Amino acid sequence: MNQPTDEKRIHTGELNRRDFLKRVGYASAVALAAGGLGLAFYDWKGPAASEGQKALTGLGDYTPRALASGGAKMAIIRGTDRAAMFAQGVKALGGMESFIQKGDRVLLKVNAAFATPASLGATTHPEVLAAVAGLCFKAGAAQVLVTDNPINNPDSCFEITGLAGAARATGARVIAPRAALFSPVSLPGGKLIQNWPVMAGVFQGVTKVIVVSPVKDHQRAGASMTLKNFYGFLGGRRNVFHQDINGIITELALLLKPTLCVLDGTVSMMTNGPTGGSLSDLKDTGTMVVSTDPVAADAVGVELLGRSLADVPYILMAQAAGAGQADYRLLNPVLLDTRA
Amino acid sequence: MRIVTVRRLSQIFFLAVFLWFCITATLGTAWWQLRGWPINWILNLDPLTALATALATGTLYAPLTWALVATFLTLFVGRFFCGFACPLGTINQFTGWLGRLGQGPAGRVEANRHRRPQAWKYYLLVFLLALTFMGSVQTGIFDPLPLLHRSVNLALFPLADNCLGVLSDEPRFYASVWVIGVVLLGVVGLNLAWPRFFCRFACPLGALFGLLSRFTPWRIGKTADTCGDCLICEQYCEGACRPSGKFIGSECVLCFNCLDRCPVSRVTFAGKASAAGEVWVPDLSRRGFIMAGAGVLLASMWGVGGLAGANRDPSLIRPPGALDEERFLARCIRCGQCMRICPGNIIQPALFEAGVQGLWTPTVNYRIGRSGCQPNCIACGQVCPTAAIRPLSLEEKQGLGEFAAQGPIRLGTAFVDRGRCLPWAMDRPCLVCHELCPVSPKAIFTRTVFETIRDGQAVPARVQGPGVELEAPISTEANLANGDYYLRSTGQPEAALRRIAGLAGTRLTLERPLAGESLPAMGARVDIVVRLARPFVDAAKCIGCGMCEHECPVSGRRAIRVYSENESRSRLGRMLI
Numbered sequence: 001m002n003q004p005t006d007e008k009r010i011h012t013g014e015l016n017r018r019d020f021l022k023r024v025g026y027a028s029a030v031a032l033a034a035g036g037l038g039l040a041f042y043d044w045k046g047p048a049a050s051e052g053q054k055a056l057t058g059l060g061d062y063t064p065r066a067l068a069s070g071g072a073k074m075a076i077i078r079g080t081d082r083a084a085m086f087a088q089g090v091k092a093l094g095g096m097e098s099f100i101q102k103g104d105r106v107l108l109k110v111n112a113a114f115a116t117p118a119s120l121g122a123t124t125h126p127e128v129l130a131a132v133a134g135l136c137f138k139a140g141a142a143q144v145l146v147t148d149n150p151i152n153n154p155d156s157c158f159e160i161t162g163l164a165g166a167a168r169a170t171g172a173r174v175i176a177p178r179a180a181l182f183s184p185v186s187l188p189g190g191k192l193i194q195n196w197p198v199m200a201g202v203f204q205g206v207t208k209v210i211v212v213s214p215v216k217d218h219q220r221a222g223a224s225m226t227l228k229n230f231y232g233f234l235g236g237r238r239n240v241f242h243q244d245i246n247g248i249i250t251e252l253a254l255l256l257k258p259t260l261c262v263l264d265g266t267v268s269m270m271t272n273g274p275t276g277g278s279l280s281d282l283k284d285t286g287t288m289v290v291s292t293d294p295v296a297a298d299a300v301g302v303e304l305l306g307r308s309l310a311d312v313p314y315i316l317m318a319q320a321a322g323a324g325q326a327d328y329r330l331l332n333p334v335l336l337d338t339r340a
Numbered sequence: 341m342r343i344v345t346v347r348r349l350s351q352i353f354f355l356a357v358f359l360w361f362c363i364t365a366t367l368g369t370a371w372w373q374l375r376g377w378p379i380n381w382i383l384n385l386d387p388l389t390a391l392a393t394a395l396a397t398g399t400l401y402a403p404l405t406w407a408l409v410a411t412f413l414t415l416f417v418g419r420f421f422c423g424f425a426c427p428l429g430t431i432n433q434f435t436g437w438l439g440r441l442g443q444g445p446a447g448r449v450e451a452n453r454h455r456r457p458q459a460w461k462y463y464l465l466v467f468l469l470a471l472t473f474m475g476s477v478q479t480g481i482f483d484p485l486p487l488l489h490r491s492v493n494l495a496l497f498p499l500a501d502n503c504l505g506v507l508s509d510e511p512r513f514y515a516s517v518w519v520i521g522v523v524l525l526g527v528v529g530l531n532l533a534w535p536r537f538f539c540r541f542a543c544p545l546g547a548l549f550g551l552l553s554r555f556t557p558w559r560i561g562k563t564a565d566t567c568g569d570c571l572i573c574e575q576y577c578e579g580a581c582r583p584s585g586k587f588i589g590s591e592c593v594l595c596f597n598c599l600d601r602c603p604v605s606r607v608t609f610a611g612k613a614s615a616a617g618e619v620w621v622p623d624l625s626r627r628g629f630i631m632a633g634a635g636v637l638l639a640s641m642w643g644v645g646g647l648a649g650a651n652r653d654p655s656l657i658r659p660p661g662a663l664d665e666e667r668f669l670a671r672c673i674r675c676g677q678c679m680r681i682c683p684g685n686i687i688q689p690a691l692f693e694a695g696v697q698g699l700w701t702p703t704v705n706y707r708i709g710r711s712g713c714q715p716n717c718i719a720c721g722q723v724c725p726t727a728a729i730r731p732l733s734l735e736e737k738q739g740l741g742e743f744a745a746q747g748p749i750r751l752g753t754a755f756v757d758r759g760r761c762l763p764w765a766m767d768r769p770c771l772v773c774h775e776l777c778p779v780s781p782k783a784i785f786t787r788t789v790f791e792t793i794r795d796g797q798a799v800p801a802r803v804q805g806p807g808v809e810l811e812a813p814i815s816t817e818a819n820l821a822n823g824d825y826y827l828r829s830t831g832q833p834e835a836a837l838r839r840i841a842g843l844a845g846t847r848l849t850l851e852r853p854l855a856g857e858s859l860p861a862m863g864a865r866v867d868i869v870v871r872l873a874r875p876f877v878d879a880a881k882c883i884g885c886g887m888c889e890h891e892c893p894v895s896g897r898r899a900i901r902v903y904s905e906n907e908s909r910s911r912l913g914r915m916l917i
Contacts, residue, residue: 152711153683178509220771239772239893246823277780313823
């Protein structure tokens with residue numbers, strides 16, 4: 001019978017008006033904060049189907065501005081000494097100074113796709129890299145970066161191909177792909193490159209881009225040369241684009257306008273490309289192309305492989321899209337021979 | 341210098357060396373990367389690994405002779421390794437010390453009281469050694485050195501480095517690694533409740549060292565039977581070996597805290613028995629050993645399962661140079677060195693892929709990581725501490741030079757899943773697998789077919805030069821002008837193919853004009869056909885490197901997959917004659 005009175009005492013006796021008001025105050029403050037947070041995060045729409053991210057529209061136009069008017073845009077050099085061939089070729093186009101100015105930050109896009117030695121010809125030859133990087137520095141470049149998003153483990157690729165060694169020897173810096181370097185790109189008018197991860201981060205602060213590529217057989221694309229080398233900027237599960245290989249290479253040709261293209265056909269991979277794997281897949285074709293036009297450079301490469309433009313459809317498609325000139329003879333290429 | 345200071349310095353040294361070698365177990369040419377650093381040194385010091393693999397294989401792999409050094413020292417001074425060297429012991433001692441901060445003397449004495457279950461680790465040791473008699477080495481699961489290497493290699497470093505990006509540019513993945521992480525958390529966390537829990541109750545290596553300390557000429561002991569009963573020695577005893585009373589030799593981890601702290605210097609490390617009496621080992625029951633002996637039975641039953649033979653899982657691919665399954669399980673200690681070093685990140689700890697007895701052994705997973713097994717890489721075999729993966733030379737892996745006759749090391753064979761492959765099942769050109777096959781000549785070859793696309797029949801209204809005007813537009817998602825599509829008269833498989841070079845509405849532009857004889861008759865139909873190069877695998881050339889599987893654009897379950905068929909390591913798996 002005493003129970004109710006006891007309870008009453010406990011409830012009222014130890015809680016005076018002041019404490020009670022304090023409790024009311026605290027409770028109200030927390031309630032207000034919770035309500036405020038609720039309002040601050042209030043989302044009346046619910047989640048979207050996919051997360052939108054602002055996409056870039058391209059990697060940039062690095063075409064040389066101050067090319068002497070009437071000057072040659074392309075040199076085809078015969079020979080065996082890659083460094084000499086590049087030096088003579090670029091000299092015929094007005095010297096490295098017409099492409100690289102003092103303080104330039106130069107990005108060299110090599111083909112480092114596979115962790116195989118340079119002798120197997122599946123990747124950009126380190127001698128060409130060294131020659132190009134060396135002349136870049138000589139022309140006053142502040143920094144030379146070397147990059148690719150290869151197929152094998154990047155560190156293995158750059159080391160085993162000798163590209164890392166060539167970069168170290170000349171003072172260039174290798175940039176291996178990492179997640180932070182990729183951002184979504186949507187090519188205006190493109191059907192394939194829409195909101196697709198591309199290695200745009202390496203272009204940060206870059207003022208000139210030189211693409212240095214080998215000449216290789218490639219069953220699906222017909223050939224892998226300069227334009228196919230652009231594939232190495234793509235991230236994600238890029239292999240889905242092989243369903244429309246010519247379409248993707250054409251779009252890649254529009255994504256980036258390089259300053260200069262070096263296509264090294266001193267030795268070409270004639271069969272079993274693009275991996276090769278045996279010296280018997282290679283042939284001495286003794287030719288290098290130095291060109292401002294990637295499409296024209298590839299058109300020469302096709303001939304080195306003993307093929308025609310019909311075998312490599314993306315070249316004419318890239319020309320039609322406005323990426324360059326497939327009939328390279330119209331560019332009046334300078335013909336040189338370092339063996340003479 | 342006080343002996344405990346020496347001990348602490350030694351502990352810090354070994355922990356630092358351990359961590360440093362874990363860091364240097366990175367493929368590369370920088371000074372801090374794998375270039376002659378003896379990254380297996382601590383694993384090589386392990387007598388349990390040496391004993392278990394020697395019992396299972398009848399041989400002692402050369403680098404494991406380092407274990408004799410640890411063995412000899414233990415025979416003379418006792419479990420110095422536990423107190424002075426073991427990196428996991430150091431971590432346990434440190435966390436145990438943290439957990440005892442602020443605790444009173446009574447609580448400390450209680451925490452370090454000798455407990456009967458300290459006998460468990462001996463039963464576990466006997467169980468594991470019984471398994472090795474049947475050829476199954478399971479020591480690595482409990483052995484603190486492989487345990488810590490595995491945990492740091494696969495769980496802690498990737499966790500830290502995925503934020504820092506120092507050891508690798510791209511995040512490293514290890515399947516089911518949370519299980520490994522939870523085990524480490526458990527081992528370390530239990531120190532908060534019972535100091536050195538793992539060392540006292542579970543460590544089979546500690547048990548082995550304990551047994552080896554039977555005849556130590558020098559040992560801890562008391563100079564007089566009675567003392568003031570202050571129990572300060574018990575408060576700080578790491579081994580729970582009862583230094584104040586009847587000393588239990590095999591439990592002493594040589595922490596020297598008793599000797600250091602005894603207020604009357606009654607504890608010594610000397611060439612005589614303790615005045616308070618001593619025993620070699622804790623109370624061990626016959627029942628415990630009988631149960632432990634059941635390991636023989638268990639391993640035998642595993643053998644009945646036939647997983648190493650007829651019942652092997654064809655999707656279990658072992659790294660290049662791995663021995664055949666039976667001999668492999670007689671060596672692998674699951675330390676994770678191969679998984680750590682693999683530049684492709686494709687060597688993964690098995691959960692149950694290799695059966696229960698293959699827990700955390702290396703299995704190759706071509707879906708994860710950067711690429712397939714790179715032909716120019718032999719890192720995994722070079723770092724394997726027990727040669728479960730043989731140290732191959734590049735010549736042997738690639739089948740060059742004196743190995744030309746036996747050919748390259750094959751990990752398995754790739755099989756095309758025609759129900760998932762784009763050119764086989766979806767009328768889509770692809771050929772990524774062929775492109776990436778690193779063998780020369782390629783193990784993947786193609787046969788080209790021209791298939792009429794879905795709803796691909798049309799009626800030309802007008803043909804003029806290379807232009808063909810259709811009566812109605814073709815309904816398709818594909819880009820018909822991308823070089824892969826052709827026009828051909830319906831019902832004439834031998835008729836000339838004309839590549840489509842352009843398409844605008846109903847107007848097709850052909851690469852070359854239709855010639856006279858192949859002009860379709862008025863009102864006759866034409867087919868839009870797609871050129872498909874379909875992949876085939878030449879099993880005699882395939883090395884099972886998995887480049888194709890890794891890069892296959894059918895990214896969920898790949899349309900080309902490597903199975904263990906024809907793997908070099910197993911005669912049973914041989915497929916071709």
